[in-house]
Structure formats: C-alpha cells, structure tokens
Amino acid sequence: MRGARDDARPTICRPAGPPSHVFTSNAVPQPETTFDAIVIGSGISGGWAAKELCEKGLRTLVLERGRNVEHLKDYPTATLAPWELPHHGATPRRLIEENPLISKAAGYGEDTALFFVKDADHPYEQEKPFDWIRGYQVGGKSIIWGRACQRWSRHEFVAPEKLGYGMKWPIGYDDVAPWYTHVEHFIGVCGAADGLDAMPDGDFLPPFDFNCAELHLRDALRVRYRDRHVVQGRWAHLSQPREIHLQQGRGTCQARNLCMRGCPYGGYFSSVSSTLPWAQKTGKLTMRPDAVVHSILFDARKAKATGVRVIDAHTHAITDYFARIIFLNASALNSNLVLLNSTSSRFPDGLGNDHGLLGHFVAHHNYRTGASGTLPGYEDRYFYGRNPTECILVNFRNLGRQDADFVGGYTTFTGGYRTRGAPIESRMGGDYKDNQAQPGPWGIYMYMQGETIPKFENHVRLHDSLKDQWGIPRLVTAVDYDDNDEKMIRDWRTQAEEMLGVAGCTEVESHDNHQAPGLDIHEMGGCRMGLDPKTSMLNAWNQLHAVPNVFVTDGACMTSTGNQSPSILYMALTARAVDHAVNEMSRQLL
Amino acid sequence: MIARAMPPMNRREALKTSSGVLAGAYLASSILLVACTREGADRASATDATLPVEDMQLMEAIADTLLPTTTSSPGAIAAGAGPMMVLLLTDCYEAGAVERMRTGLDALRERCVERCGGPFNTLSPGERESLVQEIDAEAVAAGGTHWFHLMRRLALQGYFSTEIGMTRALRYVRVPGHWTGCMTLEPGQPAWG
Numbered sequence: 001m002r003g004a005r006d007d008a009r010p011t012i013c014r015p016a017g018p019p020s021h022v023f024t025s026n027a028v029p030q031p032e033t034t035f036d037a038i039v040i041g042s043g044i045s046g047g048w049a050a051k052e053l054c055e056k057g058l059r060t061l062v063l064e065r066g067r068n069v070e071h072l073k074d075y076p077t078a079t080l081a082p083w084e085l086p087h088h089g090a091t092p093r094r095l096i097e098e099n100p101l102i103s104k105a106a107g108y109g110e111d112t113a114l115f116f117v118k119d120a121d122h123p124y125e126q127e128k129p130f131d132w133i134r135g136y137q138v139g140g141k142s143i144i145w146g147r148a149c150q151r152w153s154r155h156e157f158v159a160p161e162k163l164g165y166g167m168k169w170p171i172g173y174d175d176v177a178p179w180y181t182h183v184e185h186f187i188g189v190c191g192a193a194d195g196l197d198a199m200p201d202g203d204f205l206p207p208f209d210f211n212c213a214e215l216h217l218r219d220a221l222r223v224r225y226r227d228r229h230v231v232q233g234r235w236a237h238l239s240q241p242r243e244i245h246l247q248q249g250r251g252t253c254q255a256r257n258l259c260m261r262g263c264p265y266g267g268y269f270s271s272v273s274s275t276l277p278w279a280q281k282t283g284k285l286t287m288r289p290d291a292v293v294h295s296i297l298f299d300a301r302k303a304k305a306t307g308v309r310v311i312d313a314h315t316h317a318i319t320d321y322f323a324r325i326i327f328l329n330a331s332a333l334n335s336n337l338v339l340l341n342s343t344s345s346r347f348p349d350g351l352g353n354d355h356g357l358l359g360h361f362v363a364h365h366n367y368r369t370g371a372s373g374t375l376p377g378y379e380d381r382y383f384y385g386r387n388p389t390e391c392i393l394v395n396f397r398n399l400g401r402q403d404a405d406f407v408g409g410y411t412t413f414t415g416g417y418r419t420r421g422a423p424i425e426s427r428m429g430g431d432y433k434d435n436q437a438q439p440g441p442w443g444i445y446m447y448m449q450g451e452t453i454p455k456f457e458n459h460v461r462l463h464d465s466l467k468d469q470w471g472i473p474r475l476v477t478a479v480d481y482d483d484n485d486e487k488m489i490r491d492w493r494t495q496a497e498e499m500l501g502v503a504g505c506t507e508v509e510s511h512d513n514h515q516a517p518g519l520d521i522h523e524m525g526g527c528r529m530g531l532d533p534k535t536s537m538l539n540a541w542n543q544l545h546a547v548p549n550v551f552v553t554d555g556a557c558m559t560s561t562g563n564q565s566p567s568i569l570y571m572a573l574t575a576r577a578v579d580h581a582v583n584e585m586s587r588q589l590l
Numbered sequence: 591m592i593a594r595a596m597p598p599m600n601r602r603e604a605l606k607t608s609s610g611v612l613a614g615a616y617l618a619s620s621i622l623l624v625a626c627t628r629e630g631a632d633r634a635s636a637t638d639a640t641l642p643v644e645d646m647q648l649m650e651a652i653a654d655t656l657l658p659t660t661t662s663s664p665g666a667i668a669a670g671a672g673p674m675m676v677l678l679l680t681d682c683y684e685a686g687a688v689e690r691m692r693t694g695l696d697a698l699r700e701r702c703v704e705r706c707g708g709p710f711n712t713l714s715p716g717e718r719e720s721l722v723q724e725i726d727a728e729a730v731a732a733g734g735t736h737w738f739h740l741m742r743r744l745a746l747q748g749y750f751s752t753e754i755g756m757t758r759a760l761r762y763v764r765v766p767g768h769w770t771g772c773m774t775l776e777p778g779q780p781a782w783g
Contacts, residue, residue: 081756081764082783088674088751090682209771255769382775385766386782420760420781427726429719430660436746437663437759439781 029307029322035061035286037581038308038323040293040338043140045554045570046329047271047279048183052578053327054284061286061321062276063310065330066136068289069115069143071249071272075262077111085111104519105133107144107260115144115260123474125463129516130477132333132523138289139272140331141521144260147268148565149189149234150392150411151180151200155400156451156562163398165407165453165484166560170531170540173200179572187269187571188245190389191234198395198409199231199564205239207232208389212381213416213442220503221393228499230414233392236269236568248274255385268388290314292470295342296326296351296550305351305550311470325549325581325590329574332555333362333460336526337475339537339552340462352537352544358527360459362479363561365522366410366450369489369512371496373505375416375442382418382439390415393446393499395563397491406487408451409563412496418442444505448492451563452517453484454525479517522566524558542577549590551577640680641688646672648695651711653745655722658715662780663759666749675748679740687740694737698725756783 036058039049046062053060068074082089087110095110096103099119108116117134124132135141154173160166177200184203191204210218210232218230237253238245245251250266250273259268266273279285290313297307297320307322328335336359342351350358393412397404419440426432458480462473493510500508517523530536533545542557544550553574555566562569584590641649650672659665666672679687698721702710706717713721729738749755756762762783 079764081753081762082751083753083756087677087682090678090747090751092681093683093685094681208769211771215772252768255766256764380775382773382779383769383771384773385763385769387769387771418781428656428722430658433657433665433759434660434662436657436750437780439775439779 029320033307033319033321035059035321035323037061037325037327038063038321039327039329040296040308041065041140041329041331041334041554042138042271042276042287043135043329043331043554044142044145044271044567045574046140046327047142047275048571048574049327049329049551049553049578050279050285051186051275052575053582054279054282056578056582057282057284058582059284059286060279061288061323062279063291063293063308063321064138064140064287064289065292065313066138066140066289068287069138069262069272071262071266071270071277072264074272075264076114077261078258078264080111080261101131102133104131104515105144105521106146106519111258112144112260115262122468123466125466125474125476127476127478128480130479131516131518132475132477133518133521134331134334138276138287139270142270142567143262143272145270145567146521146565147236147259147388148390148413149184149187149191149236149568150564151202151234152176152562152564152569153198153200153395153399155198156409156560156564159398159400159408160453160560163402163407167454167528167530167535169559170529170536175540176569176572176576179576180568182575183568183571186244187236187274187568188238188241188250189234189568190232190237190239192232194229194231194394196229196231196394198399199234199392199411202234204234205237205242208235208237208239208387209383210391211383211387211416211418212378213375213418213444214391214414216375216378217414217416217444217499217503218391221499224502225396225499227396227399229394229396230391231394233390233413235389237388238267248278250274253388255387257386257388259388291319292472293330293338294318294470294472296328296338297322298342298344298346298351298547300344300346303547305547311472313470316470324585325551327574327578328550328552328556329554332523332526332558333475333477335552335554335556336362336460337462337472339527341472347546351550352527352546354546355534357456357535358537359461360456360526361454361528362458362460362523362525363452363454363558364479364517364524365520365561365563365566366448366452366481366485366488367520367522368448368481368485368515369492369496369510370445370447371493371500371508371510372443372445373500373503373508375444375503375505378442387415397488404487404491406484406491408453408484408488408561410448410450410488410492411563411565412446412448412492414444414446416442416444444500444503446496446500448489448496449520449522449563449565450485450488450492451561453482454528454558454560455482460526477518479523481517522555522561524555524561524566527552527556528559529557530559541580542573543581548584551581553577641676641692645692645695646676648699648710649675649691649741649744651718652698652722652741653749655715655718656742656745657749664754666745669749669752669754669759671745671748671752671755674752675744678748679744683740683744690735690737691740691744694741697737701725750783 042064161168192207253267294309340350395409422438424435527537529538653666729736760783
C-alpha cells in the first residue's frame with residue numbers, strides 16, 4: 001500500500017506551508033488524479049466499498065485521513081504479555097489527563113492507544129455532552145471495533161413506522177439478507193443457528209463455547225420465561241477458517257482476547273487484515289493515507305459530483321481527485337461533516353441537502369446500564385483460554401408489538417466470569433498469597449444495548465467560526481437522551497435484576513453510568529435513507545436523492561438504530577450499493 | 591540496613607533505577623518491545639513525583655510480608671515487584687497517592703524504631719508480620735483513606751502483574767490456541783493470569 005500511496009500523489013498545486021483557507025487546486029482532471037471510483041474512508045464500510053469496487057474491475061482510490069497501517073507490520077503491541085508493557089497494562093494517569101475524552105473508550109489503554117486519536121489533535125464542540133470516539137488510520141475503527149455481528153431482525157426495519165416512533169425504511173430484511181450472507185461468508189462470523197425471530201441466523205462458523213455460569217443462566221431463564229433466550233453472540237472471529245479466509249492470509253482465532261492491538265493471526269476481521277489487502281491484490285486499488293477530505297466537488301451543469309478535494313494531513317497541500325462515482329464512508333458523523341462542508345451555489349447548505357435535514361435525526365445506542373451478581377456453586381468448574389466473545393440475551397421487548405411503556409428494543413450482552421482470590425480470613429502471609437492466586441466465586445454480568453429514537457433536534461452541524469487544523473469547520477454535536485431512554489433503562493434494570501435473581505445470583509446490583517451519548521461508538525444517522533426525497537437524504541440504494549453518483553453507506557445512512565450492533569449492516573449495505581452502482585454504470589445511468 | 595546505608599537519591603536517579611530495571615526486563619523478554627519500552631521509560635522520567643529507592647525497598651519488603659515466598663510460588667521480593675509498584679504509584683494511581691504512601695512509610699519507619707529498635711528490614715519475619723498486622727487492623731478501622739489500603743492494592747497489583755506473579759503464582763498462557771468453556775478445575779490449580 002505504501003508504494004501505491006506515492007503513485008497517488010500526483011498534482012500538488014501549492015507548496016507545503018501553513019494552511020490557507022483560500023483554496024486553489026488542480027481544477028482540471030489529469031490521468032493520475034482520475035479514477036473510476038473514489039472511496040472516502042478506509043474503515044469497516046470503506047474497506048468493503050474498496051473490495052467490492054476493485055473486484056468489479058473499477059480503478060478505485062481510497063482516501064484515508066490518518067496514517068498508513070499495514071497488517072502485521074504495524075501492530076507493535078500485538079504479542080506482548082502484560083508484564084512486557086511499560087505499565088503492565090495499567091493506564092498511565094498522564095495518558096488520561098491528556099486525553100480525557102478518548103481514554104474513556106472501551107478497550108483504550110497503553111497497548112491500544114496508538115489506534116485512537118489524541119484529543120488535542122481533533123477538537124469538536126459539544127453543545128450537549130457527546131463522546132466522539134475516533135480512530136484515524138488506514139483501517140479506521142475496524143481495528144478496534146467490538147466485532148459483534150448480529151443481523152437485524154425483520155421487526156427492527158418496520159418497528160419505527162409500525163409503532164409510530166420513526167420513518168419507514170426504504171428497504172426491509174429481505175433486501176439485505178443475501179448481502180448479510182455475502183459479508184458473513186467473507187469476513188467469517190461465528191455463531192449458532194438459534195432459529196430466533198429477533199436475531200436471525202446466518203452463514204456462520206462454529207460458535208464459541210458457553211462456560212458453566214452461562215449454561216446455568218441459559219437454562220434457568222429457559223425454565224422461567226418463554227421469551228428470554230441466552231445464545232452465543234455472532235462475532236467476526238475465525239473459530240474455524242474456511243478456504244476463503246485462508247486465501248486472505250487469515251487463520252484461527254487463538255483465544256488471546258487481545259484483538260484491539262491488531263491480530264497477528266488475522267483471527268478477527270478488520271479492513272487491514274481482510275478487505276483492503278484483498279482489494280490491493282486486484283491491482284485496481286490506490287491507497288492514499290494522510291488525505292483529509294475537505295469536500296465533495298459538484299458540477300451543476302452535469303448535476304453530478306465530479307470528485308473529492310483533499311488536504312494533505314502534513315503539508316496541507318490541496319489536491320482534487322476525480323471519479324464517476326463516490327462512496328462516502330468517513331464514519332457516521334464525519335460523513336455528515338463532509339457533506340455539510342460540500343457547498344456550492346446549487347447546494348449552499350451541503351451536498352444533497354435541499355430540505356435542511358442533513359445532520360439531523362442523529363441517534364445512537366443506549367449503553368448506560370449494566371448489572372451483575374455472584375453465582376454460588378460450580379467451584380470445581382473452570383475454563384481454558386481467553387474468550388474474545390460474549391453471549392447475548394436476545395431482545396424480547398416490543399418485538400412486533402409494543403409491550404412496554406417505551407418504544408424500541410434492547411439487546412443484552414451477558415457472560416459468566418470467574419473472579420480471582422478464594423475467600424479466606426487471613427489478610428497476609430503464605431496462605432493469603434496462595435489463596436489470592438486461586439479462582440474465586442463465579443459471577444454473571446449483563447449490559448444493555450438499547451435502541452434510541454432518531455429526532456430532528458438531535459443533530460450535528462458545522463461551527464460558524466471554529467475550524468480544525470486543516471481549516472475545515474469543526475463539528476458541533478447536539479445529541480441527548482430523552483424520556484424514552486430513561487424508561488427503557490428503568491425497565492432493563494428491573495428485568496436484569498429479576499433474571500439474575502431467577503438464576504440464583506446473590507449480591508445482585510444494577511447501575512446507570514449516565515455516560516454521554518457517543519461513548520457507545522454506535523452513532524448513526526444524519527443522512528438517512530428513505531423513500532421520499534422530501535424527508536430523507538438517501539434512496540433505497542444509499543444514493544443521495546439529489547446527487548445519485550454519491551453513495552453514503554456508513555452509519556450516517558441509518559433511518560433508525562435497531563437494537564443490534566450495526567457494523568455488519570453497514571458492510572452489507574455497502575456491498576449492496578456497490579452492486580447497484582456498477583449495474584447502473586454499465587447501463588450508462590451513472 | 592542496606593537501604594539506610596545508601597545515600598539518599600534524588601528523584602531523577604531513583605527514576606533511572608526503577609525504569610532501568612524495568613527496561614532490562616523488557617528487552618530480555620521481547621525484541622518487539624524495544625520501541626515501547628523506550629517510550630515507557632521516557633514517560634516515566636517525565637513524571638513529577640517518584641520515590642527514593644529506599645522507599646521502593648521498604649514497599650517491596652512490606653509486600654513480601656503480605657505475599658511471601660511459599661512452596662507454591664515466589665514472593666513479592668523474589669518476583670521483583672518493587673519497581674513495578676513504584677511505577678504504578680507514580681504513573682497510574684491517583685494524584686496524591688505518592689504523598690500518602692510516603693507519609694505512611696515514614697510513620698512505619700518511626701514505629702519500627704520505637705517498637706523494635708531498628709528499621710523494618712532488620713526485624714525478624716515474626717516481628718514484621720505483627721507490625722504489619724497491627725497497621726492493617728488500624729487501616730480496617732480507619733476506612734478507605736488509610737495509606738495501608740493503598741499499600742495492599744499496590745502489592746497485589748504489582749506482584750500479580752510481574753512475570754513471576756503471572757506465570758508462577760497464576761498461570762498465564764501467551765497463546766491459548768483455543769477456548770474451552772467448561773472443564774474440571776483440578777485441585778490446587780491456580781487462576782489464569
């Protein structure tokens with residue numbers, strides 16, 4: 001990819017120097033700045049756009065604002081044991097003090113900080129508290145993602161309209177199902193065939209094992225409830241690689257549970273371990289790291305987007321790249337930012353934004369609440385390895401009909417764990433030490449991933465005057481919880497405590513951590529799909545209604561949030577949109 | 591005695607000692623680590639607070655009273671937990687923890703001399719244990735802010751995160767290779783590190 005990067009540095013029209021906000025650039029397309037397709041962003045959906053476009057023979061430029069990261073080569077902490085890390089894995093106070101925001105992210109630590117941005121480099125304005133977690137590098141947040149890959153149920157697509165809390169999706173489960181299969185096959189998703197309406201089955205590799213506490217919980221809930229299923233989650237881990245995974249140079253997950261440092265075995269899916277090298281092998285990919293996208297260029301005469309304006313992250317030199325189609329996969333809020341900043345006389349309020357809806361209806365997943373309890377017994381049972389996956393207590397709320405005092409569903413992640421340190425009276429000495437090294441009691445934890453309602457007032461916009469170091473307006477976030485979220489939290493806590501009690505747990509507690517929206521790292525919307533151009537930004541194929549050669553297939557496109565983890569839906573929608581784009585191009589419609 | 595006999599070190603020297611010890615251990619264990627270790631050492635050198643080496647040795651000796659060598663595994667001193675405890679205290683624990691620890695250590699030194707006529711490391715194991723038990727009882731009575739709670743936390747975290755603590759007291763498997771969810775726990779089998 002490094003070699004390709006140099007090839008992709010053609011016309012630089014301004015010498016390196018301080019950023020100027022008066023843009024001059026190579027206005028005329030040159031062979032070296034012209035491609036069939038441009039993909040903005042190399043994360044989980046951008047990587048998929050690149051793979052699919054390149055496989056279909058399109059010369060594709062991928063623009064990534066961050067540094068280059070290559071599989072294996074750029075994982076400096078991947079193989080270190082805890083005692084080989086400077087602070088043995090404890091997070092230095094200074095790292096937290098210098099990054100009060102990003103250091104809150106799940107999985108952030110001295111071993112993974114290299115894949116998260118530094119707070120000071122990328123400021124934004126929080127009109128309401130919002131933790132915007134970003135990973136700027138080739139591969140984006142796909143290196144540090146949670147790897148949960150449940151399919152949406154058919155209910156999730158229709159519930160917002162059916163139960164009156166949102167707009168109709170222009171597509172349904174049946175439109176996406178074959179593309180879920182397409183993605184699952186390539187990335188490798190482990191899971192069981194559970195036959196559950198609320199969490200459909202897919203093309204899965206063998207699931208991970210339950211431990212004894214998880215089996216206990218599953219069986220206890222099965223006896224007490226008809227509708228509460230504890231199953232293995234669906235995870236982008238190669239429990240048993242197939243030929244297609246071996247062809248990617250990836251192997252079996254080694255149960256190290258150090259995923260977010262980058263996996264030297266390719267045991268989990270990321271853009272850098274899978275889609276980007278795959279795209280590279282076609283010979284059609286040009287990768288351009290350190291390329292901060294300023295805007296998408298629009299030609300009013302052609303009524304089309306013509307290319308993308310890029311600022312070099314280091315030299316601040318400006319280059320325009322040109323292509324027939326553009327895939328915007330900059331991550332949910334950054335895709336909004338790019339569109340808002342893509343102004344022209346035709347679109348003074350942002351590309352495709354004829355109605356002022358761009359940046360609105362931003363939503364997220366509610367991760368505020370969790371619960372746990374001690375599980376008596378099973379002293380003679382243990383496990384081997386470090387499980388990188390979790391179980392799921394499948395959504396049972398508002399499934400097809402409203403049965404609660406709130407709308408939306410919730411997925412519950414759960415797992416059994418065994419503490420360390422057998423209970424003992426002595427507080428020092430040999431017995432004390434040896435007991436501290438023994439397994440302690442079992443416990444069960446749960447936490448909620450709840451649907452939130454997209455609302456007009458929950459929005460992002462460009463700041464009037466404050467800019468980032470490249471002269472691009474800073475993003476303002478104005479996203480908050482509402483009464484529905486509070487009711488959902490109350491119900492979840494009641495149910496979780498009850499279920500832990502049913503399982504025989506003692507010392508049951510639940511809590512509300514009151515974390516700000518965004519820390520879920522499931523921000524969605526702002527550029528939603530819909531049937532009606534008057535009420536939505538994108539059509540059923542993720543094309544801007546007003547500029548059909550621009551496709552937005554990351555989290556920005558979401559019409560509602562559902563309660564399942566969203567990444568695999570972005571990947572499926574991306575592959576589906578590329579297929580459509582290439583068909584339209586072959587028919588000369590794009 | 592040895593600690594007392596050494597001239598007091600200034601902060602920078604103490605830091606060099608502690609991070610040097612760590613750096614040596616890192617380099618021995620993995621080539622991949624070089625860049626990381628340097629970065630870690632630089633960060634450690636840049637911290638504002640640290641402890642003189644005699645404080646580290648006293649902390650390690652107290653930790654060894656809490657977590658001594660047994661037939662099962664080496665204790666805190668044998669594991670070299672001291673430098674790690676210092677690094678956790680200065681770099682990772684809450685601001686003010688260093689001061690709280692140093693005040694506590696000084697009080698313990700005074701009590702050692704008053705009660706037993708000499709510094710901690712000259713006491714017999716029995717004397718050390720009864721002194722630490724006494725302070726621990728005071729800490730339990732005093733509640734969360736007592737310095738000895740900090741001491742215990744550091745001893746446990748420091749010891750069990752060393753290579754010896756992770757591999758000889760606990761069992762750490764660098765590359766498990768697979769996950770087995772449910773199996774028999776053999777009698778006496780330690781917890782996974």
